[in-house]
Amino acid sequence: MRTTVNRVLFGLIGLVLLVVGLSVLVGSLDLQRHWDFRMPHWWPFTGPKDVLLAAHDRTRYRSDGWWWPVVIAALAVLVLASLWWLLAQTRTRRLRQLRIDSGDGSSALLRGRAVERVLTAESQAYDGVEWAGARLVTRHGNPEARLLLGLEPFANPREVVDGLDDDVVEHARTSAGLDVLPTEARLRAVRHRARRVT
Known part of the structure; x- marks a missing residue:
């Protein structure tokens, strides 16, 4: 789930937390008086004795018995959703090991990174591919390969994909003893800089 959207959200949340934290720190240490600057008039923390909610704000809805339980429940849901999202970022679907049949009735463990390195090396050696990256993930309990390929300007994408499927992916599938290895x-x-010819 580590997509560009997640990275942007992480950056924005981190920026907001940093600004709020620094502003609270400036107010609590009374740095604006010591360093002679002013916070915006709407900011609640202007000194070490200031609080987030004034007495008027805390007691405004006291007659409404539903107000504070709803606020606390909404904040609890927000905290739980944030924790779930944070845990989802740390979870990885990368396949660490593959159990393969060694042919003598027992099994052996094959490291996922070893398969990734072989896929990367064989893909880079293929004609028309300048650089490659491979990742082995698990989806619904089944291994899948993800390839990222930088193609040379002369390469035909269809031929490269078909060739990699027939040679590289098939070799990895049979080596790992898998019936199928879905691959994306x-x-x-690849863009090369123009060179001046004299």
Whole structure:
């Protein structure tokens, strides 16, 4: 789930928390008086004795018995949703090990990173591929390969994908003793800088 959207959200949340934390720190240490600057008039923390909610704000809805339970419940849901989202970022679907049949009735463990390194090396050696990256993930309990390929300008994408499927992916599948190895390939064109010829 580590997508660009998640990274942007992480950045924005971190920026907001940093600004709020520094502002609270400035107010609590009374730095604006010591360093002779002013906070915006709407900011609640202007000195070490200030609080987030004034007495008027805390007691305004006291007659409404539903107000504070709703606020506390909403904050609790927000905290739980934030914790769930944070845990989802740390979870990885990367496949660490593959159990393969060694042919003598027992099994052996094959490291996922070893398969990734072989996929990367064989993909980079393929004609038309300048660079490659591979990742082995698990989806619904089954291994899948994800390839990221930088193609040379002369490469035909269909031929490269078909060739990798027939050679590289098939070799990895049979080596790991898998019936199938679904593979997703993402292709990028490699751009070279123009060189002046004299």
